[in-house]
Amino acid sequence: MIRINWFLASFSVTNNIAPPQIKIENAIFNQYKIFTKSNSVSINNCAFYIASNKDLKPICTFENITVLGDIDLHNKEHLFNKYNITKNFNISDEKLICILYKKIGIGLIKELLGTFSFILYDQNNNKFYAVRDQLGIRTLFWTKLKDEIVIASDIFLLADQKLRRDLNREYFREFYQRNGIIDSELTPYKHMFRISSGSYLEVLNGKERVSKYWDLASNKGNIKYSNETEYFDHFVELLKLSTKDRLQKGTTNSIMLSGGLDSTSIYALAKKLEDIENFKIKPVSAVFDELKECDERDLINGLIEKYNDRAIYLNFDNTLMFEDFPNSIPFSDEPNVNCISFNFTYQIVKESVEYGYDNILSGYAGDHLLNGSLHIARDMIKNGQFRKAFSYITNYSIVTNTSAFQNFVEFALFPNIPKHFVSDTNCEYYSSLTKKLKKINNKNQEELYYQISNAKSHLYTDRVIGALTGSDIHHPFLDRRLVEFMYKIPGHMRFSDVNPKYILRKSMEKYLTSDITSKTNKTTHIAYTYKSIRSNWNNIYQFMKDSISAEELKLISADYWTEELERWRNGVKVSDYFWTLFSIELWLKQHYSMINSN
Template sequence: MGAICGVYNQNLVPLNPEELNRMSMKMNHYKEKTEYSFRRGPIGLIEINLNVLLEKRKDNKIINFEEYYIVADCRIDNKKNLIRELEIIDSQISDPELILLSYMKWKERCVHYLIGDFTFTIWNSKENVLFCARDHLGMRPLFYKLKKNSFLFATDIRAIHNTFGITNWDTDYLADFLYKKGMPNDFDTPYPEVKQLPKGSYAIITPTKVSICRYWKLDYKKKIIYKDDMAYVEHFTEIFKEAVYQRMRGNGAVSIFMSGGLDSTSIYAQAKKLQHPNTISTISCVFDEYKEADERNYITAMLEMYKENNYHFLVSDNYWILKNFPNYAPEMDEPNRNALSYGMVYNSYLMAKKNGAKIALTGYAGDQVFGYNPYYITSYLRRLQFGDFINEAKLLSKQNNDTLLWTVKNYVLKTFKQQHEPPTILLPNIHNMCQERFQERNQIKDPGIRAHYDYIDQSQNLYLRRLVSESLGIEERHPFLDVRLVEFLFSIPLEQKIKNAETKVLLRKSMKNLLPSTILNQSGKASTNMLLFQGLRNEWKQLQPKLKSPILADLGLIDGSKFLDKITRYRHGELTRGMEYLSALQLELWLQEHTK
């Protein structure tokens, strides 16, 4: 995988080669790459390949069959099915070739046959038509820009648009970023001139128009009901095995970022059980000074259970947020909340790199796809299961150290009045405008299901991690964000995900005997809040002047004095509504770097 970009002159005027050269120069942050390019008439295409997958292309050029040409950033996970469906003899066919043959047979309907992480563009030189598509969950990005009579596209905004010295921001994008607590929407960008092809969508570009069609979205009405619990376990285990196995496919070693939590250890256990031919190692962030964040006891139990010798600990006490501010993160085309923790992210990947990894697996999004949220207890009440409701409410209260009355008031009564979602950092009028832009999710009446839908919808916040990993020649992959797994978990009954206030019920059943009991039975997570407090204290002298007159306040999005007060309180160890204010902090710092 890697990156793609290109230009199509819709007026069919031959493309100036300098346009393509400029794009290529903007993509120089990719290392250990192979670059392919194609230019003919009104079209120019570039593909940057990180050489992660096993299958090699037959010659050093853009892939084409007949009049069709393709550039792709992809990994296809259902190759065997497609090879059989397309009656292909060569089992070593590359993923882009497989996509192209699928398109030649099914045209735009090909996206319904593809499973995996992908973004690609196909040029039909005979009909002068460009076809672009993005995978179901939006794991790989695709940005585009209309410029006079040209359609420009790229997986990195910098290839098609200047990202510094900006005077005109897309304030809807900025507001949505804050409304969703640091999770950007999937159709806009910070720049009004640049748009994003939404996840689960394709575009058809002809000399006269640009058409965008949504081919997939998560169906909140679909239900999967089995007669007995074991059927759910078997189905989940089958999908989970496949999700892990396919994400280990490649021509190099695999590093697994393994904490002491249930998600990443499950991926490691499944990877070991599958006996994949690729070498496996683990990378774990541990803490010598901050004992409340250290999970070595869980990690060590896991390593001992599998007699794993190829493991690596990254002592992370000194990787506080905003370290070396203002030079705390790499150049980014978009804001990303994880940029605050760049030091830990970068050094984790650097350790994987030094150990020869070409692929990194994470437990990211396990929380999101299993959908834990306290509003789940309302589902029992809506189904008139009063005994189960009381039981779950009591257990939830005990787990959160709340009174039963407080739990019922905030997680039940307020939901019926639609008052359970707290206000955001946004000014009230801006908050209300954002709510109106996301009306689709408001159609889901059950607050527990709506929160689960939101978690999945907002789970692809991976820009910084992709930027860091691919700059080191590593591809990061996330088994829990397999579309088949996501669809299954969203459609099964609540009790298979949360029961007796215990989360990830199905995962725990599936991993029985594969994980130490200490991990299977644990609840809660280790806290790394001390890295936040330490970072604000250590970098405050340089940081505080930047927050006195925030651009976000000048744009009419937030109350600047309230913002500064909240960050100041964080510095002193008082953390409330951290997700949204830290998202605002990163967005503000990013805006200051990119504003003229």
């Protein structure tokens, strides 16, 4: 398993003159102030560059096929067997992709399982491909400059100062409409483009075409078992496999462990795998002595005692978000809502790396994959299960103290998932999402499609915090096999009228403690957040009070922004879009500061 790879390919589309040489390690140092190792190679009118913070691999060329990228394949054995390739588990992922391309062409990308973004150059046919994995775990961008096309793992590798000055207002409107998660071709810059999840760019004869090769909505068929135990067993098998594929053998890995179901499930399965695999797993957890309502040690202690383990506890009572704001939050390629909690996550990851545990797992996306929603009541009515639907609505209404009649109207009679998640029904995103979801069979699948499409905030942690700490961060719940399984099984396995995350809770009973599996309310960090705000309010307010979103982008009014800031400071409920606006404001101010300093 490799660490973070940064890579870039540049090529002329009109002649055989190689593009100018680029110092990729200098660009990375300017972005993160870290040192990397790099390799480069020129072929005809093309130049390829790759750099890594650890374990740098050479650029792979095999039979006139060149592949470079950030690749971690999880189904090598299946590919060996299916395509009659001599089994060699030491073969690099890059070389295996070259061999597959020679056999089946670019259709190979439909066969890949894992996390990857890569560039493939077919020298014989002068074709370029840039491919991003199905769930968008890795990043990939491109631009066209006169007669040159540049493809890179990160936006900052594409950008000269001229390009960075030309902001794309449409991007910020879409970022706002989508509440901070964007996976379209748009980036903050007009002339730089994203390759979306499950898509690839093809360049032939100087012309570009982006195509979709995987979409969750295209998965057909259902999985139906005779009893719940079969669903539980299949789910555990897939989650265990996903966890194993993300652990580094021959060393100690770590997990960012809370007392919730998601991270504790990953930890427990990893501990079970320790007995048969050559690796170790160590929990690293944030704890609180003063802010006791945020502390989950009782739950964590019970679990680690079950596995005769010891956790690394980090006291966060005085390790606050917004310390030295805004200087403490590093500038990134684009705004991200996770930047607000940078110091919290950074300190956990940094401590883990200092112990030597630089391959790190998280429970991220458990909520996206497993929570479900009451919209399944509509599926039940559609299938003639009226009594079951009314039971779900009644129990949900009692637990949430909401109107059963209103819930029946919203979730069962006139369900509208786009409207449930997107407040502006006149925006382009609402229209495109509505069109997409009409092609999906049931409401459970519609809701899951939306959730997985929006599980992208991990990228800030992976790319920014991973780079700064020298770590590799993985999320076992974001696994194509697991996502496709959950998409095809009945919706009540996700959303139970009694327990949230029903399939996870029930399937993990023998792996976790009863205190964890019986806990249905999430521990919040509200007290921690507001202590952080109060302690650093002057810096926050002075930096954030003048709204660029209002003045330049016209997303909101200046008065609205001032009112939201004051409500946030006083602990009063703010808009669901507040953190999205905050991250846009912060990024734009950092962007202009960077431009002006240069």
